[in-house]
Amino acid sequence: MQRIDATDSKTIRYKFRKKRFEKVENLIREALKVSDPVTVIDIGGRRDYWDYLSEDLREHVIITTVNFEDELEDYSQKSSDLKIVQVVGDGCDLSQFSDNQFDISHSNSVIEHVGSFANMAKFSSESRRVAKRYYMQTPNLWFPLEPHFGVPFLHWLPAPTRIRLINKYAVGYSEKVEPIEEAIDEIDHLSLINANLVKTFFPDGEIHRERFALMTKSLITIGPE
Known part of the structure; x- marks a missing residue:
């Protein structure tokens, strides 16, 4: 991030x-x-x-x-x-x-x-x-x-949805998080x-x-x- x-x-x-x-x-x-x-x-x-x-x-x-x-x-x-x-x-x-x-x-x-x-x-x-x-x-x-990405309501979405979003798109302050394993780790933490x-x-x-x-x-x- x-x-x-x-x-x-x-x-x-x-x-x-x-x-x-x-x-x-x-x-x-x-x-x-x-x-x-x-x-x-x-x-x-x-x-x-x-x-x-x-x-x-x-x-x-x-x-x-x-x-x-x-x-x-x-x-x-x-x-x-x-x-x-x-x-x-x-x-x-x-x-x-x-x-x-x-x-x-x-x-x-x-x-x-x-x-x-x-x-x-x-x-x-x-x-x-x-x-x-x-x-x-x-x-x-x-x-x-959501303060880390600067996107409203992002943190209220289910974890699998957040993982998919940040893996597929640049979300808010963050660039696209690839590979998928890194996106999973990002949301896990x-x-x-x-x-x-x-x-x-x-x-x-x-x-x-x-x-x-x-x-x-x-x-x-x-x-x-």
């Missing part, structure tokens, strides 16, 4: 992400009251995402990004004065890290890509285990625009979830609803509360 640029300050995507990032900074500022530097594990995170971090916080935060090995090159954009360490790992199995090793666990639009609901449960459990607090954001299943499932996976968190046109665009859960 083609990567969508969220760094252009003129786009609505940038404005939503910038506003959303205020919650991340609030968590960091709270953690700074008891720990300096604040350690953050960003599961499935990109280095350029942290360019949103305010200048006054940069020397007080150490960020560990965790990604699969074949993603490291794509996710290694320059990060100026940010303190970022890249680690190879799997968000569903963070056994290389100990319990509460980090102050904050962070993931932004990742849980919907890990595959089955069983994998989502593993991902959420590991996210909660390795840090004292967590921040997790994911697009809302019931928002009509793209399952949006609703607030009930977010609460199931993160039972000790508080859900915050990011709204657009009176509808919930994405779900953010912060915990434990």
Whole structure:
């Protein structure tokens, strides 16, 4: 799938992400009251995402990004004065890290890509285990625009229909996905979830609803509360 640029300050995507990032900074500022530097594990995170971090916080935060090995090159954009360490790992199995090793666990639009609901449960459990607090954001299943392709209602179609569509046509932001095996893998790792499932996976968190046109665009859960 083609990567969508969220760094252009003129786009609505940038404005939503910038506003959303205020919650991340609030968590960091709270953690700074008891720990300096604040350690953050960003599961499935990109280095350029942290360019949103305010200048006054940069020397007080150490960020560990965790990604699969074949993603490291794509996710290694320059990060100026940010303190970022890249680690190879799997968000569903963070056994290389100990319990509460980090102050904050962070993931932004990742849980919907890990595959089955069983994998989502593993991902959420590991996210909660390795840090004292967590921040997790994911697009809302019931928002009509599918955010990864930019096509209305696409995510509400049955999986076989979505596989056929992206294999046969260029859909939204994405070029045609070939061969069929790649299209199957794409859809297998793209399952949006609703607030009930977010609460199931993160039972000790508080859900915050990011709204657009009176509808919930994405779900953010912060915990434990």
